Amino acid sequence: MEQRTVGKVLIGNYEDLPVSLGKAVVVDDKELAVFRLSNGKVKAIENKCPHRGGVLSEGMVSGEHVFCPLHDWKINVSDGLVQAPDEGCVQTYRTTIEDDKVYVEITDK
Amino acid sequence: MAKKKLVLIGNGMAGIRAIEEILQLLPDQFDITVFGKEPYPNYNRIQLSKVLQGDTEIKDITLNEWQWYEDNGILLYPGETVTKIDKENQVVYTDKGKETAYDYLIIATGSNPFMLPLPGADKEGVTAFRDIEDCEKMIDASNHYKRAAVIGGGLLGLEAARGLLNLGMEVDVIHISDYLMERQLDRAAAELLQKELESQGMNFYLEKQTSEITGKKRVTGLKFKDGGAIPADLVVMAVGIKPNVALAQESGVDVNRGIIVNDHMETNVPNIYAVGECAEHREMVYGLVAPLYEQGQALAKHICGMNHQGYKGSVLSTQLKVSGVDVFSTGLINETADSKSIKVFDEWQNTYKKILVQDDKLTGAVLFGDTKEGTKLLSLIKKGANVQEYLESQQASDDGESIVAAMSDEEIICGCNGVSKGTIVNAIKNDGLTTVEQVKGKTNASRSCGTCKNLVSDLLTDTLGDEYEADTKESICACTDLTRDEVVAEIREKGLTHSKEVMNVLEWKTEEGCSKCKPALNYYLGMVYPEEHEDERESRFVNERLHANIQKDGTYSVVPRMYGGVTNAEDLRTIADVAEKYEVGMIKLTGGQRIDLLGVKKEDLPDVWKDLGMPSGYAYGKSVRTVKTCVGAEFCRFGTQDSTGMGIQLEKKFEGLNTPHKVKMGVSACPRNCAEGGIKDVGVVGLDGVWEVYVGGNGGTDLRKAELLVKVKTQQEVLEYTAAFLQYYRENASYLERTSHYVERVGIEHVQEIVNDDQLRSELNARMDQALSVYQEPWSNVLESETTLKDLYQKVTAK
Numbered sequence: 001m002e003q004r005t006v007g008k009v010l011i012g013n014y015e016d017l018p019v020s021l022g023k024a025v026v027v028d029d030k031e032l033a034v035f036r037l038s039n040g041k042v043k044a045i046e047n048k049c050p051h052r053g054g055v056l057s058e059g060m061v062s063g064e065h066v067f068c069p070l071h072d073w074k075i076n077v078s079d080g081l082v083q084a085p086d087e088g089c090v091q092t093y094r095t096t097i098e099d100d101k102v103y104v105e106i107t108d109k
Numbered sequence: 110m111a112k113k114k115l116v117l118i119g120n121g122m123a124g125i126r127a128i129e130e131i132l133q134l135l136p137d138q139f140d141i142t143v144f145g146k147e148p149y150p151n152y153n154r155i156q157l158s159k160v161l162q163g164d165t166e167i168k169d170i171t172l173n174e175w176q177w178y179e180d181n182g183i184l185l186y187p188g189e190t191v192t193k194i195d196k197e198n199q200v201v202y203t204d205k206g207k208e209t210a211y212d213y214l215i216i217a218t219g220s221n222p223f224m225l226p227l228p229g230a231d232k233e234g235v236t237a238f239r240d241i242e243d244c245e246k247m248i249d250a251s252n253h254y255k256r257a258a259v260i261g262g263g264l265l266g267l268e269a270a271r272g273l274l275n276l277g278m279e280v281d282v283i284h285i286s287d288y289l290m291e292r293q294l295d296r297a298a299a300e301l302l303q304k305e306l307e308s309q310g311m312n313f314y315l316e317k318q319t320s321e322i323t324g325k326k327r328v329t330g331l332k333f334k335d336g337g338a339i340p341a342d343l344v345v346m347a348v349g350i351k352p353n354v355a356l357a358q359e360s361g362v363d364v365n366r367g368i369i370v371n372d373h374m375e376t377n378v379p380n381i382y383a384v385g386e387c388a389e390h391r392e393m394v395y396g397l398v399a400p401l402y403e404q405g406q407a408l409a410k411h412i413c414g415m416n417h418q419g420y421k422g423s424v425l426s427t428q429l430k431v432s433g434v435d436v437f438s439t440g441l442i443n444e445t446a447d448s449k450s451i452k453v454f455d456e457w458q459n460t461y462k463k464i465l466v467q468d469d470k471l472t473g474a475v476l477f478g479d480t481k482e483g484t485k486l487l488s489l490i491k492k493g494a495n496v497q498e499y500l501e502s503q504q505a506s507d508d509g510e511s512i513v514a515a516m517s518d519e520e521i522i523c524g525c526n527g528v529s530k531g532t533i534v535n536a537i538k539n540d541g542l543t544t545v546e547q548v549k550g551k552t553n554a555s556r557s558c559g560t561c562k563n564l565v566s567d568l569l570t571d572t573l574g575d576e577y578e579a580d581t582k583e584s585i586c587a588c589t590d591l592t593r594d595e596v597v598a599e600i601r602e603k604g605l606t607h608s609k610e611v612m613n614v615l616e617w618k619t620e621e622g623c624s625k626c627k628p629a630l631n632y633y634l635g636m637v638y639p640e641e642h643e644d645e646r647e648s649r650f651v652n653e654r655l656h657a658n659i660q661k662d663g664t665y666s667v668v669p670r671m672y673g674g675v676t677n678a679e680d681l682r683t684i685a686d687v688a689e690k691y692e693v694g695m696i697k698l699t700g701g702q703r704i705d706l707l708g709v710k711k712e713d714l715p716d717v718w719k720d721l722g723m724p725s726g727y728a729y730g731k732s733v734r735t736v737k738t739c740v741g742a743e744f745c746r747f748g749t750q751d752s753t754g755m756g757i758q759l760e761k762k763f764e765g766l767n768t769p770h771k772v773k774m775g776v777s778a779c780p781r782n783c784a785e786g787g788i789k790d791v792g793v794v795g796l797d798g799v800w801e802v803y804v805g806g807n808g809g810t811d812l813r814k815a816e817l818l819v820k821v822k823t824q825q826e827v828l829e830y831t832a833a834f835l836q837y838y839r840e841n842a843s844y845l846e847r848t849s850h851y852v853e854r855v856g857i858e859h860v861q862e863i864v865n866d867d868q869l870r871s872e873l874n875a876r877m878d879q880a881l882s883v884y885q886e887p888w889s890n891v892l893e894s895e896t897t898l899k900d901l902y903q904k905v906t907a908k
Contacts, residue, residue: 011907018900020621020647025905034905038621055663058651060624067624069651069659074624104907 008096008103015100017042022057022066027106032093033057034104035077037064042095043077044104050088112140115412116201116211118191118356120145122154123385123401124217125173126527130409132181138413141183142209144201147240148188150175153526154240155398158265158430161244161272172526172553194360196378213380213412216357216368220350220386220396225260229322235344238269247345251276254342258282258331260319262289264427266347267306271431273345274310281339283331287316293427293438297454298461298477305434305459314339350396352387367394372419374408384408390422397425402527406519426487428480428524437483440473440490441465448472451496466496484564485512488520513567522568523561528554533565537572544583545569585844586625588617593843597633606638608648624650629844632731635767636839639880646901652729655901656887657714664694665714666707668728669721670764673738673757673776674702680723687720699728701735701773712904718888724764725888731845732767733835736760736774739783741795748778750795755824756784759793762828763835765884769842769851772835787815790848791831800827804834804860805852813849816857818864829874833864836877 011025017036024047025032033047033056043064047057054070061067064078074083080092094105115131117124120143128141145151151173159165178185186203193202200210222237224230234254236246247269250257257273259266262284270280288299289306303313314333321332322344330340352367363369363377367389374382374390384404386396395401400423410417426439444450444465451464460478464471464486470493474486489499502512513522518531536542536551545565549555555562584590591599596615605611608630612622622630631648646654657665669684684704688696694708703726709717718725727734736759739745741752756776766772774791775784786792788808792815794801799820806815819830837860842851852860863869891897 009907012905016899021900023905025907027907052661053663055659058655058659058663060627060650061647062621062623062627063619065623070661072624 007107008105011102011104013100014042014097014102017102020061022059022061024055024057025104027104030106032104033059033066034095034102035061035066037061037077042097042102044093044095045075045077045080046091046093048090049073049075050082050090051086056090112138113212114210115139115141115213115215116209117141117143117215117217118201119215119217119219119385119387120147120149120151120185120187121217121219121385122151122172122398123219123405124215125151126402127215127217127384127405127408128183130405131412134409134413134415139213141181142211143178143183143185144189144191144203145185145187146190147242149241150178150185150187152241155430157238157241157244158268158272160241161238161247161269162275162430162432163272164432167241167244191356194356194362194381196360196362196381199380211380214382215408216362216376216381216383216387217385218353218356218387220352222346223349223351224346225319225348227319227322229324229328230346232322232324232328233326234324234328234342235322235346238265238345238347239350247273247343248276250343251278255279256281256341257343257345258339258341259345259347260331261347261349262286262313262315263292263347263349264290264429266345267311268430269345269347270306270311271309273343278343279312280310281312281314281341283314283317283319283333285316285318289313289315290429290436293442293475294436294477295442295463295475298436298438298463298475301459301461301477302429302434302436306431309433350386352389352394354387357383357387365389365392372407372421373411373417374404374420375411382408382412390420393422395423395425397427398524398527399423399425399521402521402529403519405527424487424491426483428483435476435478435480437476437480437486438474439483439487440471441467442473442475464496464499469496470494471496471499484561488512488516491520492517513564514571522564523552523554526553528552530568533568534572537569543569543573546583585629586623588612588619588622588626589615591615593629593633596630597637600633600637606634606642608634608645628653628731632767632769632844636880639876640883653731655711655714656725656729656891657709658729660707662708664708664710666705666728667709667714667717667721668699668703668705668726669723670726670760671703671735672760673736673753675738675753675757676704683721683723687717690720691717699735701728702737703728703735712902715892715898715902719892723888724886727765730767731770732765733760733763733772733774736776737784737789738775739777739779739781741776741778745778747781748795749797750778750800751824752776752778752784752793752795755793755795755800755827758824758828759791759831762832763881765886766835766839766881768835768839769844770847772848774831788812789815791815791834793827793831798822800824802827802830802834805849805857807847807849809847811849813853816852818857818861829870830864832877833870833873834860836873836880837863839880840876 009027019036020038022033022035025034031047032044034044036042049068051073052070054068056066058069059066065074066077067074073086080090082088096103153170153172156170190204191201192204200208202208222239236243257278258281259270260283262282270282273280288296289303318334319331320334322328323330328344332338354364354368357368358364368383368387370383370388370390374384376383385401403423404420407420429436448465448467453462463475465473471490516530520530522530533552533554542548548565555565611630627648631645634642651659657667688706691713693706697705699705736756738753738756742748772790775786775789776793777784778795786794786803788806792803792806801820802818803815804818807813838848
């Protein structure tokens with residue numbers, strides 16, 4: 001299938017993201033979980049736990065991790081890795097903030 | 110001095126156990142090489158049935174990870190078989206052409222499943238139940254086929270059969286004897302067992318001998334000697350094991366049924382030893398786990414040159430690892446001409462106990478239904494105790510005296526991982542362990558099936574005495590070493606007001622906590638400062654943050670408040686309209702007499718609440734949920750009190766109260782207890798002129814009967830005592846501790862003492878009123894707050 005770069009997508013104002021919580025963002029046919037961490041960074045990952053598809057944007061956020069609300073899997077929001085004893089990973093997306101606007105970089109087929 | 114070369118043939122439980130014992134005695138004296146046929150590190154074979162039954166994964170039954178071999182400098186060759194032992198030159202040869210010299214050689218080749226030499230036994234779909242590969246074969250078969258036949262109604266056969274049922278297969282068990290587990294049980298216990306297993310879905314053919322396995326390439330069924338036949342797509346043979354002695358025999362080691370060893374596990378050949386299922390000691394070959402630990406210990410002491418009396422044989426005990434069936438047996442189990450027995454058969458509770466006595470000494474026991482006494486009996490039988498000692502210990506057990514005190518240091522506490530009492534006690538003393546979790550981490554005891562957890566806890570009490578009492582409460586989570594009580598005390602003393610502050614000041618190991626401590630701290634802060642604490646929405650689990658129940662597909666369920674379970678036509682109409690408008694997936698009555706609207710999209714939640722115009726039912730919260738009621742005096746011909754009215758008052762009073770865990774209540778108006786108060790956190794039963802208040806019941810995971818807290822005369826008193834109880838629970842229980850566990854922990858007498866003290870009760874009531882005073886209805890709250898609506902409920906769509 002042909003590869004195309006969706007590129008940078010504006011998802012909203014930085015100030016509109018709730019602190020230490022996730023937000024579900026729909027981009028085309030994808031759903032992302034976007035987190036504004038307490039250290040000010042914004043992270044975006046696929047909004048689906050690799051275990052049973054739990055909605056990660058509703059998970060509890062601690063530092064750079066989110067706990068899936070369905071079965072408490074712990075997932076790193078920076079590299080997408082599931083933490084031991086569970087295994088797996090979720091897709092991560094790069095985010096940038098320019099003039100209070102938050103963008104997500106999406107590459108996809 | 111050069112290290113001695115130690116070679117182990119067989120990477121199973123027995124051999125590795127012996128190595129572990131040796132490493133403990135003389136850690137750096139041996140160059141150790143291990144050859145194992147299976148391509149796995151050492152795993153716990155007795156837990157295989159749990160893997161098959163779906164409770165456990167293979168990685169959970171691994172006893173020694175690859176890392177362990179590396180850490181201990183052990184050279185492991187998995188998937189490699191030793192084919193020849195040259196006893197003169199002390200060298201072993203493998204199927205991959207390796208030669209390894211030894212100073213000491215341990216043969217621990219275990220046993221092979223005994224496969225009946227039936228016509229058709231070589232067909233596809235016929236398997237043993239012995240190793241991980243067999244397990245995988247059975248799981249795989251269950252994905253394609255329906256009918257399984259298990260040949261053998263012994264321990265292993267029944268565990269396999271239970272596993273196959275769990276995998277969704279229809280299971281027939283064929284057994285040659287006329288009752289099950291005849292080696293471990295007597296007829297009475299076996300019949301109870303059969304009834305129980307039949308109710309779980311197993312089908313039995315007793316006194317049947319298979320004559321042929323039918324089918325072309327793959328098995329299609331079984332034929333019996335007496336002419337009958339049954340269809341089957343999978344045949345599991347679990348009729349026994351035979352010691353794997355071929356290698357020893359070919360190498361000139363003396364063999365009878367097993368490899369013959371003396372009390373030091375020595376064979377007739379110098380420097381060659383045997384342990385485990387392949388060994389025969391005093392004409393006994395063992396197929397259970399306990400002996401191999403004892404043998405391993407004897408062998409290690411001998412090889413390390415320590416003075417040791419050697420191995421004297423084992424008293425065996427058996428437990429069936431099938432959920433919902435408690436069976437235990439040990440020692441001699443069938444009556445003889447000169448034995449007497451103590452028998453207790455309780456048909457009502459479906460329990461059976463038989464204890465065999467010979468010359469006033471205990472020689473064996475069979476327990477069905479209630480196996481709590483198993484460890485005690487095993488210990489007594491092992492030391493050949495007098496029957497009088499047992500009878501006395503039975504009386505003493507009411508005084509709470511623990512059996513572990515009487516055990517010797519060598520006795521095994523954890524049967525899965527072979528951890529002795531001595532090992533645990535030493536670890537507690539030398540490493541300053543104070544919790545079961547720590548013992549688990551340090552010694553492996555109770556890491557597998559967990560049945561010995563109580564014994565480990567008893568050992569802690571026994572070893573630490575009063576110190577343990579102070580330390581029994583475990584830390585909140587891995588982020589801190591502090592216990593719940595310590596954290597709450599610090600919050601009060603230092604006036605800490607925010608989770609982050611608590612974590613900072615009390616030096617949390619993680620920056621922002623985890624999914625366990627965050628909600629706990631938020632609760633404790635709210636409990637300590639009901640009026641000042643600002644609830645932290647980011648510390649709330651999704652259900653409590655969004656005020657609806659998350660479902661597995663990410664939709665939510667909505668339960669409107671319905672005081673006492675009473676509704677009216679108008680409300681029902683509204684609920685029906687809302688259900689239709691938002692196309693809810695299902696309308697269902699909950700176990701607590703409320704209406705649940707399932708499958709609501711998160712974005713729709715605010716509109717659903719708006720259209721309902723009802724308060725939130727808190728069916729999602731760690732808070733007071735519902736008060737279930739019976740019809741009561743108003744309509745019921747038996748009702749003596751207004752239970753519905755009482756229930757409504759309770760529900761209105763405690764609506765929205767944050768509690769350590771969910772709180773459910775029930776109010777009935779006669780002893781028939783239709784609202785099932787006996788299994789509620791608070792159960793109220795109205796009798797003629799009196800109300801009984803029960804607390805600490807639970808109908809969920811750990812079924813527990815509520816205990817009578819108090820009898821009072823008026824509805825006002827019911828409210829007052831309930832408030833005192835709930836407030837005391839709020840202030841003292843750990844977060845996520847149900848009232849049932851809490852009451853169990855502190856004892857009903859303690860709680861009674863508190864709430865019956867007039868002054869304490871009135872103080873508790875005052876603090877309860879304070880906690881209730883800040884309550885705000887969450888649904889209408891959300892609807893009024895633009896920010897909350899935007900932050901929590903709106904979905905963003907990027908263009």
